[in-house]
Amino acid sequence: MIDIKPVFLCLLLWFLGCTGFVLGQNVPVIENTDTEPIVYCSDSVYVARNISLQNIQIDAADKGMKVSIVNYERDEDKLGYEPVASLNYNWNNSKGTLEISGTATDEQYQEAISKVYYYNESGTRSVGFREFAISLLDADYLPHTKHFYQFISDRGIRWTEAKTAAENRTYYGLQGYLATILYGVENDFIYSKIDGVGWIGANDAKTQGEWIWATGPEAGTQFWQGTSGGTTIGGNYANWNTGEPNNLRKSWGDYENYAHMVVAPGSKAKSWNDLSDEGDRNDPDGYYYPQGYVVEFGGLENLELQLSATAYIEVRESKRPELDYTKIQTLFCGTMSATVDLIFLDSNPLVELTPLDADATVDDGLTLKPTISVPDYGKYYFQLNTIDQASCPYSDTVMFEFHNQPEAIFDLDSNECYGYNLQLSYIGEIVEETEFTWYYNDAEFDSGIGLDSITLPLGFENIDRSVALKVNEQGCIDTSSPQEVKVKPNIIVSVENPEGCSPITAEFTATTNKPAETYLWDFNDGNTTTDQSPIHTFLNPDDVRKTFDISLTVIDLNGCENTAVYDTLVKVYPVPAAGFDFYPEEVLITNPQVNFTNTSHAASLYFWDFGDSTFTDEKDPIHRYSAMGIYNVSLEVGNNFDCTDTIVKQLSIAFDKLNPPTVFSPNAPNTEDQEFRLYAEGVLNEGYNLMIFNRWGEVVFESNSQENGWDGKMGNGKFAPSGVYTWVLEYNDFRGELHKQKGNVTLLF
Incomplete structure (x- = not known):
């Protein structure tokens, strides 16, 4: 401690x-x-x-x-x-x-x-x-020096200032000083690790050409003598730039007596040169303007702090041995034991193959040809340990598969004629999950896991047909040869006028993909025919829509028979029956109202045309005519299927009788009162005859046109005397019916 x-x-x-x-x-x-x-x-x-x-x-x-x-x-x-x-x-x-x-x-x-x-x-x-x-x-x-280093960024700092600043710094109790570089590894480390572009602790300020370390434990130690052509002293390390040191005198009088690390383009890598105490003060943006200084900690104290640790890694020229899977068989079908060739890419390592599954065994596992045995079909994993030529050990996991060998067989009867849909099923044996790929006419039709049955639409074309199967059980594959399929004749039926209001006449056309020998149509109304393209009329006497399922049976020249049934191919809609009555049957202009009664059957829509440019959609309308005449009244009825029926009946609005005036005066103030004239709409001039008699029965006036009336004058041109006169009129109305009327009229003056 x-x-x-x-x-x-x-x-x-x-x-x-x-x-x-x-x-x-x-x-x-x-x-x-x-x-x-x-x-x-x-x-x-x-x-x-x-x-x-x-x-x-x-x-x-x-x-x-x-x-x-x-x-x-x-x-x-x-x-x-x-x-x-x-x-x-x-x-x-x-x-x-x-x-x-x-x-x-x-x-x-x-x-x-x-x-x-x-x-x-x-x-x-x-x-x-x-x-x-x-x-x-x-x-x-x-680790080489067991020292710590810091780069302190301080633009424009003098070397003498940097020396003082470095010596005022400490690191966990270690005294700082401008770095003294004694080894190449130290120089490389400072340059690459800490952006060490700046002052280091060397100068020749005391004696020109006598370069010493002026700081740290090496203070006073000379390591270089002379300028760029000089030599190291005592085997010490130096790394001057090309042409350095050169001890130039600056324009302001100072000599280049202080060392720093170089970063100028074209300079010797990681090298030093000498500068004045201020550096190149006239060019602040240049490469020789001071950027900072390098501080070193360690060597001045008898203190070893564990503020760092060292680790080492040996990098060997090694490459993981890789199996060449293009040459190795990893899949074995129909067996549970196999010898494996372990072939590597560009190497020949030592090997050891061991099973990771307790039920699998490996014989000769230390050779490149081990024998593997497994108890059941499936995937088995093994650990492959290798050692390459650099003695580098590697471990990988490899897999070998052992699976059942399937047989691609399915249930197709070569003697049977098949229809549009062909049902096929696999009839072989499988053990594990299996992929089935079905082929139709040499092209893949469908594929899927567990797809052991399929329905193939054989199509309409007049072509040869074949089917095949590929079975892939976990990579163990078997493919059948194409097998021919005999196909029933394909039937295509087209029809013109297949739906409408009863009765409809439909025209049928039948085509087949292969030449047909016989045709048999069934129209589903009790009628059949053997024509290839028949014409048939369908009736619907009911009140609701009626459909007909049409079937056609065709036998081709190979004896293959096919029946096509077209459900509700023909649709026949019911037709309504139009009918009506009207009352009264004889209608006079004096009372021209007519009541119509709708007697139509199976109708839901109605349209009346009364013949006088008036219409209605009422079911039982009442209509009043405004003029005499013969009118064609029509009723059009329809249903929800747009089927219609129309009936037309004629009715007359007849003339009743004339209503003549009973008195007139030739000197009346109104013109219409100055003559006696019998006329009316609906009265024809043809057959018109008006005679006026006096009280002695003598004819005083006669007219054959309703346009000419009696103005009160007699045949001699003089007015008849006032009094009562008898008139007799015969005329024909617009229907040609003869009418006779008589009466009295008074002549006044």
């Missing part, structure tokens, strides 16, 4: 609290108990599975720990992780560092570090040992 003086321990604990770590009375400890290198062959391996963390409780979100690959090979080495809740992960590909941050306990961080794993992405990996440093996030640890 490290003996820490009380005063120093107090300062140390105060400092740790300021860095985001909460400590009890013990110093943090990071320890990896695995000291032996872990072998990496091809599968990822954990870096520090047995890492131990004590007294590390991080209470700041930006604090944490990291795992760094010290001798990192970019584009090869990678670190992965199995995440722990509440922690954040960041893989820095340029540095080869996995950073883990977040507030958590040491137990959580211990779990997180233990789940970090290494893998190599290169197909041509760099073999050898990889060194890993596990440390806190705020500094980088180099």
Whole structure:
């Protein structure tokens, strides 16, 4: 146990609290108990599975720990992780560092570090040992020196200022100083891990050309003599850029007496050069303007803190042996024992094959030709252990299958004629889940697990037909040869005028896919015919729709018979019967109202045309005519099937009699009262005769046209005397019926 003086321990604990770590009375400890290198062959391996963390409780979100690959090979080495809740992960590909941050306990961080794993992405990996440093996030640890390093970004800082600032920094009780680089591995680590672009602890300010480490445990140690053509002193390490150091004098008078790391394009990788104390102060955007400084911790105190741990992985040139499944038989049909050829791709490893199923056995399991035996059909798993030429062990699981060998047979009678639908069933034996694939005319028709029966529609075409079957029981396959199918003649029936109001005459046409020898039609009304394309009339005397199922039986030239039945192919609708009566039978214009009585049968719709441009859809209408005449009254009736019937009857609105005036006066003020004229609508001029008699029976006026009336004058042109006169009229009405009327009229003046 490290003996820490009380005063120093107090300062140390105060400092740790300021860095985001909460400590009890013990110093943090990071320890990896695995000291032996872990072998990496091809599968990822954990870096520090047995890492131990004590007294590390991080209470700041930006604090944490990291795992760094010290001798990192970019584009090869990678670190992965199995995440722990509440922690954040960041893989820095340029540095080869996995950073883990977040507030958590040491137990959580211990779990997180233990789940970090290494893998190599290169197909041509760099073999050898990889060194890993596990440390806190705020500094980088180099196992080679057992020191910690930080890069402090501070643009424009002088070398002398950086030296003072570095010496004022501590890390868990370790005194800081500008980095002194004694080894190539240290130089590479600083350059790649901590953005170490800035001042390091060397100068020749005391004596030009005498480069010494001016800080840290090596303070005063000379490591270089001269300028760019100089030499190292005492075998010490140096890595000057090409043409450096050159000890140039700057425009403001200072010489280049202080060392820093170079990042200018074209410079020697990871090299140093000399600058003045201010750097290139006239070019703040240039590559030689100070960006910061590198601080190193360790070597000044007799204090070894376990603030980091180291792990090692040996990367071997190894590739997992892979079986060549294009050459290995893993499926065996109809047997429960087989010898297997274990053929590998591009390798010849040592092997061991062992069963994972207690009922399976392996003979000669250490050879490339083991014999496997199983008790039943099924899938069996085996563990295949291999060791390659790099002595890398691998373990894989392989599967071998042993299954029944099925036979593709099904129930097809080669002598039977089949109809449109062909029912087929598998008649072989199977043991396990099986896939059936049915073929029709050399093309796959249907496929499925357990599809051991099927219905095939044979179609209408005039073609040869065949069926076949492939049976796949867990990869064990058998396929039948195509078998011919004899098909019944296919019947196609077309019909013109298949539905309508009774009676309908339908025209039938029959076609078959193969030449037919005989036809037999059944019209389902007691009538049959042997014509190929018959014409038949269907009647429906009922009041409801009537359907007829039509069947046709055809026998082809091969003797295959088929019957097609077309349900309700013909539909015959009932037709209503129109009828009506009217009252009175003789209608006079003086009372022209007619009552119609509907006597139609099986009708639900009515349309009346009264012959005078008036219509109605009433069932039993009453109609009043406005004029005499002969009218054709029609009644059209219909039903819900749009079937109709019409009846037409004639009725007359007859003339009754004339109603003549009883008095007139030639000198009356109204013109119509100045003559005696007998006329009316419906009276014809043909056969018209009007005679006026005086009281002695003498004819005083006669007219043969109803247009000519008596104006009161006699034949001599003089007015007849006032008095009562008798008139007699004969005329024909518009129907040609003769009428006779007589009466008296009084002539006044």
